[in-house]
Amino acid sequence: MRHPVSLEERVHDGSGRIAVGGLSKSFGPINAVTDLSFTVEPGSVTGFLGPNGSGKTTTLRMLLGLITPSSGAAVINGVPFAQLSNPATVVGAVLESQGFHPGRTARNHLRSYGAAMNVPDERADQVLELVGLSGAATRRTGGFSLGMHQRLALATALLGDPQVLILDEPSNGLDPEGIAWLRGFLRSFAATGRTVLISSHLLREMEHTVDRVVIISRGRCVYDGDLEQLRSAQRSRVLVEASDPGKLVESLRQAGMDAHYLQDGRLAVPDTDSRTVADLALQAGIALYGMQDERIDLEQLFFQLTSGQYTGGQYAQGGADPRWAAPGAGRQDQQGGNSGFGGGF
Ligand SMILES: Nc1ncnc2c1ncn2[C@@H]1O[C@H](COP(=O)(O)OP(=O)(O)OP(=O)(O)O)[C@@H](O)[C@H]1O
Numbered sequence: 011m012r013h014p015v016s017l018e019e020r021v022h023d024g025s026g027r028i029a030v031g032g033l034s035k036s037f038g039p040i041n042a043v044t045d046l047s048f049t050v051e052p053g054s055v056t057g058f059l060g061p062n063g064s065g066k067t068t069t070l071r072m073l074l075g076l077i078t079p080s081s082g083a084a085v086i087n088g089v090p091f092a093q094l095s096n097p098a099t100v101v102g103a104v105l106e107s108q109g110f111h112p113g114r115t116a117r118n119h120l121r122s123y124g125a126a127m128n129v130p131d132e133r134a135d136q137v138l139e140l141v142g143l144s145g146a147a148t149r150r151t152g153g154f155s156l157g158m159h160q161r162l163a164l165a166t167a168l169l170g171d172p173q174v175l176i177l178d179e180p181s182n183g184l185d186p187e188g189i190a191w192l193r194g195f196l197r198s199f200a201a202t203g204r205t206v207l208i209s210s211h212l213l214r215e216m217e218h219t220v221d222r223v224v225i226i227s228r229g230r231c232v233y234d235g236d237l238e239q240l241r242s243a244q245r246s247r248v249l250v251e252a253s254d255p256g257k258l259v260e261s262l263r264q265a266g267m268d269a270h271y272l273q274d275g276r277l278a279v280p281d282t283d284s285r286t287v288a289d290l291a292l293q294a295g296i297a298l299y300g301m302q303d304e305r306i307d308l309e310q311l312f313f314q315l316t317s318g319q320y321t322g323g324q325y326a327q328g329g330a331d332p333r334w335a336a337p338g339a340g341r342q343d344q345q346g347g348n349s350g351f352g353g354g355f
Pocket residue numbers: 037040041042060061062063064065066067068069211
């Protein structure tokens with residue numbers, strides 16, 4: 011489903027909605043982002059996911075007016091970032107690790123940024139508390155850990171009490187406790203009806219934080235929808251070696267199940283478990299020499315969608331079973347554009 015940025019969406023709507031329509035950006039011969047369309051709704055945490063180099067930062071930079079799109083548009087509250095009348099109160103952003111003056115304390119850093127936005131000095135202490143850095147208010151940032159830098163960057167983004175939060179790989183440098191804290195923070199931020207867009211190359215790290223995901227691969231959207239829907243696409247199958255595979259296929263089909271041959275002569279039976287297959291084989295008088303349950307999880311699905319190969323099972327490695335190995339799964343979908351789930355099952 012495509013979401014071109016229509017004229018109506020360009021009206022300054024105040025909703026905190028992000029809309030990206032037909033967005034493309036080339037750097038010379040490199041197509042970093044191609045015809046990308048998606049929306050990010052208020053009240054939810056949306057994960058913007060893709061492998062390194064897939065175009066996430068380029069997209070966020072276009073959204074924040076830092077680079078100009080080659081074509082298409084990205085709007086927040088219905089207008090391009092540059093046209094927001096008071097951008098700091100609408101959007102807070104953290105892009106990659108930003109530098110801080112090492113000799114300045116956390117509080118003074120925030121006060122100087124706040125002054126530029128006409129934010130009162132007290133706001134510095136409020137945001138320090140929000141990100142759990144109150145105890146480090148008077149410490150110089152030069153002695154901060156990477157995780158503390160991340161928290162201070164987030165505090166800076168929160169100075170204007172923005173409606174929309176855009177974070178590029180915010181969990182880099184955070185320890186597990188920091189990641190859990192960030193998760194809680196972002197979920198409660200979104201629960202107040204505000205918008206969160208958060209990029210990552212790791213679905214696993216994001217899966218308990220986000221409600222919706224936009225997955226990109228080589229600059230194109232390969233999935234845009236609910237995480238739950240993506241989860242429901244997780245598949246399982248049984249690999250079985252039978253004395254009479256042809257007869258087993260027949261029995262399975264009579265029971266309403268599908269089966270196909272692997273190159274080594276085994277059968278792959280999707281969406282079932284080994285017990286069901288064993289019972290059927292027994293009824294049909296077919297001896298079984300081996301069985302293996304396989305399950306493709308969310309991470310493997312993500313890998314597959316982003317043009318990786320499913321490597322969870324040895325038989326997928328060599329492309330022996332095209333429905334699972336599906337090296338072009340992401341690519342096929344890329345050609346079709348943003349079409350919801352397009353995995354290669
Ligand atoms: N200023 C630039 N000049 C030339 N090429 C660029 C520039 N910025 C990005 N690219 C290229 O565009 C592609 C997308 O890069 P981008 O940084 O947007 O990806 P990403 O998904 O954010 O990756 P990462 O997680 O590694 O930052 C890459 O091939 C990158 O080398």
